[in-house]
Amino acid sequence: xxxxxxxxxxxxxxxxxxxxxxxxxxxxxxxxxxxxxxxxxxxxxxxxxxxxxxxxxxxxxxxxxxxxxxxxxxxxxxxxxxxxxxxxxxxxxxxxxxxxxxxxxxxxxxxxxxxxxxxxxxxxxxxxxxxxxxxxxxxxxxxxxxxx
Amino acid sequence: xxxxxxxxxxxxxxxxxxxxxxxxxxxxxxxxxxxxxxxxxxxxxxxxxxxxxxxxxxxxxxxxxxxxxxxxxxxxxxxxxxxxxxxxxxxxxxxxxxxxxxxxxxxxxxxxxxxxxxxxxxxxxxxxxxxxxxxxxxxxxxxxxxxx
DNA sequence: CATATATACTTGCAAACGGAAATAACTTGC
DNA sequence: GCAAGTTATTTCCGTTTGCAAGTATATATG
Numbered sequence: 023x024x025x026x027x028x029x030x031x032x033x034x035x036x037x038x039x040x041x042x043x044x045x046x047x048x049x050x051x052x053x054x055x056x057x058x059x060x061x062x063x064x065x066x067x068x069x070x071x072x073x074x075x076x077x078x079x080x081x082x083x084x085x086x087x088x089x090x091x092x093x094x095x096x097x098x099x100x101x102x103x104x105x106x107x108x109x110x111x112x113x114x115x116x117x118x119x120x121x122x123x124x125x126x127x128x129x130x131x132x133x134x135x136x137x138x139x140x141x142x143x144x145x146x147x148x149x150x151x152x153x154x155x156x157x158x159x160x161x162x163x164x165x166x167x168x169x170x
Numbered sequence: 171x172x173x174x175x176x177x178x179x180x181x182x183x184x185x186x187x188x189x190x191x192x193x194x195x196x197x198x199x200x201x202x203x204x205x206x207x208x209x210x211x212x213x214x215x216x217x218x219x220x221x222x223x224x225x226x227x228x229x230x231x232x233x234x235x236x237x238x239x240x241x242x243x244x245x246x247x248x249x250x251x252x253x254x255x256x257x258x259x260x261x262x263x264x265x266x267x268x269x270x271x272x273x274x275x276x277x278x279x280x281x282x283x284x285x286x287x288x289x290x291x292x293x294x295x296x297x298x299x300x301x302x303x304x305x306x307x308x309x310x311x312x313x314x315x316x317x318x
Numbered sequence: 319c320a321t322a323t324a325t326a327c328t329t330g331c332a333a334a335c336g337g338a339a340a341t342a343a344c345t346t347g348c
Numbered sequence: 349g350c351a352a353g354t355t356a357t358t359t360c361c362g363t364t365t366g367c368a369a370g371t372a373t374a375t376a377t378g
Binding site: 034037041057064084150151153154159161165168170 | 182
Binding site: 046075076077087088090091092111112113114115 | 325326327328329336
């Protein structure tokens, strides 16, 4: 429990809140999805068969199972994801990424990358970007299902 | 818009979500406050006269003004914060940290530091903690009212 | 094979949040 | 000093979320 840990954790929360707030506006206006919906599509895209059981998706997104249930419903209606059943286990209902969902993800990815560019713009050198990727990557390692 | 920017931004969101989720449980159980309430107390604690106009508090916390209004109400009832008016401008209503609020913040601070310790434990060297503080500090610079 | 326990998902309920509209107070340009 | 525009705050309404309870299915234990 080093002294700087607390400060680092506070800044982590602050920076994330700032970025998320900026992202939310453009995502809603341009792509019609929320930041969490974007992250859900992203988790699915990199999963085997581009699908995941709801419980696993909840773990990776750090939200509750009920949140996944209610997030998936409207996304199914507009065709971003679909529902699949498991032959071996009738309890599990996979959330599957559709082609439409993949297309929407690709579009939103561009906006995300642009905003990420603004965030780090003129602040860090290329070397520092690499250092940060290394450090935060080790944090994400502890999380279930790190994104890329 | 470097290639690694997007990955770094995703990991930033992921790490923050993970930490926030872990923190929320212990905060609610042990201290009876939410993570956002903790951050509000923290912002007030380091402000001049330990008080801030609601709009400024909203900006610093990356939430809407209405959220500050509704967050402050129950916190006033239990004496964590109080309301003060501005003599020069009758529109602004300061949120002021009380002694009770400062005490509660101090208690919660210990839990926060403990959880922050878990987050970075055995992952980063002291040098790396310093590097991270430097990097994320430059990000927070862009945000209004960086915490420490 | 029957019962107990564990797991996956959904639903009801209450808390938290953002955006728009309403109100009040300040500031600017003339 | 007055009209027009701006700023600070609150309230209303719809959306998102977590937790607890309920249902269905799977696994373990005797």
